Amino acid sequence: MIIAVDGPAASGKGTIARALADHYGLPCLDTGLLYRAVGLSVLKASGDPDREADALAACNFDKAILSDPALRTEAVGSLASRVSVHPSVRQALVQRQRDFAAQPGGAILDGRDIATVIVPDADAKIFVTASVHVRAQRRYDDGVAHGGHPDMDSLIADIQARDTRDMSRDHAPLRMADGADLLDTSNLTIDAAVQQAIALVDAQLERRRNA
Numbered sequence: 159m160i161i162a163v164d165g166p167a168a169s170g171k172g173t174i175a176r177a178l179a180d181h182y183g184l185p186c187l188d189t190g191l192l193y194r195a196v197g198l199s200v201l202k203a204s205g206d207p208d209r210e211a212d213a214l215a216a217c218n219f220d221k222a223i224l225s226d227p228a229l230r231t232e233a234v235g236s237l238a239s240r241v242s243v244h245p246s247v248r249q250a251l252v253q254r255q256r257d258f259a260a261q262p263g264g265a266i267l268d269g270r271d272i273a274t275v276i277v278p279d280a281d282a283k284i285f286v287t288a289s290v291h292v293r294a295q296r297r298y299d300d301g302v303a304h305g306g307h308p309d310m311d312s313l314i315a316d317i318q319a320r321d322t323r324d325m326s327r328d329h330a331p332l333r334m335a336d337g338a339d340l341l342d343t344s345n346l347t348i349d350a351a352v353q354q355a356i357a358l359v360d361a362q363l364e365r366r367r368n369a
């Protein structure tokens with residue numbers, strides 16, 4: 159069974175994907191980490207994330223970078239969004255994601271183009287969203303919890319810029335796939351969001367069985 163979870167930054171899709179992975183006993187891949195690894199590698203090589211050749215060269219990143227704590231920062235999220243507009247970068251990362259999806263027993267992947275490009279024939283597809291303010295507040299709370307002093311206005315601006323870039327790029331833009339169910343987590347606790355996600359997946363699987 160393959161489950162695709164897509165949505166914008168800080169919508170809660172990673173949290174939901176991991177909870178679904180626990181519930182259904184499936185491995186889970188956060189595909190945003192791959193784009194973040196490319197973004198961070200460009201930075202470390204003093205390259206230009208907007209230059210396709212620099213971004214493509216960074217796709218050969220050392221696996222060790224996937225455990226670099228810098229990967230999780232909003233700055234690297236923004237770099238990831240810039241390198242991810244290049245078609246050759248997306249192409250370089252496609253097979254790794256499809257191989258993960260194709261493992262025996264299935265898998266869960268979360269990202270921006272999982273149900274539209276990577277595995278359009280996934281057994282279940284969820285598009286997770288939340289308002290910009292709620293998403294910025296989640297980033298703010300994360301920042302404070304990690305001892306930081308985040309600025310709410312900057313977080314809102316970063317999220318809006320990332321949404322605009324991710325939704326308007328020419329290749330694999332962020333959008334809800336045909337057959338996906340929308341899950342707005344703005345007013346849901348994590349537990350409630352996870353329960354709704356499980357109910358949506360179960361209903362999709364049931365519909366497929368009866369089709």
Ligand SMILES: Nc1ncnc2c1ncn2[C@@H]1O[C@H](COP(=O)(O)OP(=O)(O)OP(=O)(O)O)[C@@H](O)[C@H]1O
Pocket residue numbers: 165166167168169170171172173174190235296297300343346347348349351
């Ligand atoms: N329904 C919810 N209610 C409150 N907080 C939530 C909810 N869902 C997720 N969060 C929190 O919001 C933060 C961001 O969630 P998460 O990392 O799952 O988002 P994401 O969409 O995967 O983000 P990104 O794509 O940018 O990595 C985390 O601290 C998470 O615990």
Ligand SMILES: Nc1ccn([C@@H]2O[C@H](COP(=O)(O)O)[C@@H](O)[C@H]2O)c(=O)n1
Pocket residue numbers: 167168189190191193194235238239240242268269270271272320324
């Ligand atoms: N399937 C994907 C996943 C991610 N991206 C790009 O990477 C950025 C960072 O993603 P996070 O999920 O870690 O926030 C994101 O803004 C996208 O630009 C992608 O293009 N496709």
